[in-house]
Amino acid sequence: ATPYTPPTTTTIFGDEDLTIAQTLIKMRSEKAKEKGVAFRDMEEPPRLTRSTTTLQPLSTIDPKDKDKGVLVEEEPEKLQKVxxxxxxxxxxxxxxxxxxxxxxxxxxxxxxxxxxxxxxxxxxxxxxxxxxxxxxxxxxxxxxxxxxxxxxEQEMYTIKEMARLLAEYFERRKKQLAAEKAEA
CATH class of the missing domain: 1.20.5 (Single alpha-helices involved in coiled-coils or other helix-helix interfaces)
Known part of the structure; x- marks a missing residue:
């Protein structure tokens, strides 16, 4: 009985279930190791290292030892570091x-x-x-x-008032004189 995995994952590498994208990335890095080339993710900033590690294939390859290499450490030139x-x-x-x-x-x-x-x-x-x-x-x-x-206006009112009062006075005086003439 094999374990059931969803169709979007695969268990080719056996160490963990991977999505298709992760599988492609892992296959690319495995393929690069075969050729001695290392890919660097663009998201990670480049790191300054003191030594570089690369894989170089053996000069005599046994058919059983396919895809294996020797680990060689190389010191970069000090001028390049500087x-x-x-x-x-x-x-x-x-x-x-x-x-x-x-x-x-x-x-x-x-x-x-x-x-x-x-x-x-x-x-x-x-x-x-x-x-x-x-x-x-x-x-x-x-x-x-x-x-x-x-x-x-106050002056005009005063003048108008004075004229009115004077007119009333003359009216009263006329009536008085008329009354006096009528009596005499």
Whole structure:
């Protein structure tokens, strides 16, 4: 009785159940080991190592020993190490310079934006002050006009009232004189 596995997995390698994608990746790495080539995943950053390990096939291969190789350690040249380190340092320095330049540009942009905002605020305050002064001047003129008209109306009312009172007086006096003439 063989164990049942879902159709999306396979047990070719026996160590674990793998999906089809994982199986293809594992087969690719196994095939690469046969040829002495190592693939590196693009997701992982490259690591600096002191020695490189590769598989080299034996010069005499027995048919039973197919796909086996000898483990050989190779020391990379020290010049390449220095160059890699120098390149890394140079890259770090250039990135730091670029970051500093971007930072300074952003600070300059921020300062410019703040100065522009302050200039706009001053212009707005000046415009509002000017408008307030105009409105206040209109209000003062209107107030003076109302006061003057009130005095004129009071004077006119007084004159009209005096004329009315005088007219009433003359009317009463005429009636009195007419009454006196009628009696005499």
């Amino acid at each position: 160059k890699r380190m120098d390149q890394g340092l140079a890259q770090i320095e250039s990135e730091a310079d670029l970051a500093q330049k971007i930072y300074e540009e952003e600070l300059a942009e921020l300062d410019r934006a703040q100065k522009e905002r302050q200039k706009q605020e001053k212009a707005t305050i000046a415009a509002l002050t000017e408008e307030f002064d105009e409105i206040q001047a209109r209000m003062d003129v209107d107030h003076e006009l109302v006061v003057r008209m009130t005095h004129e």
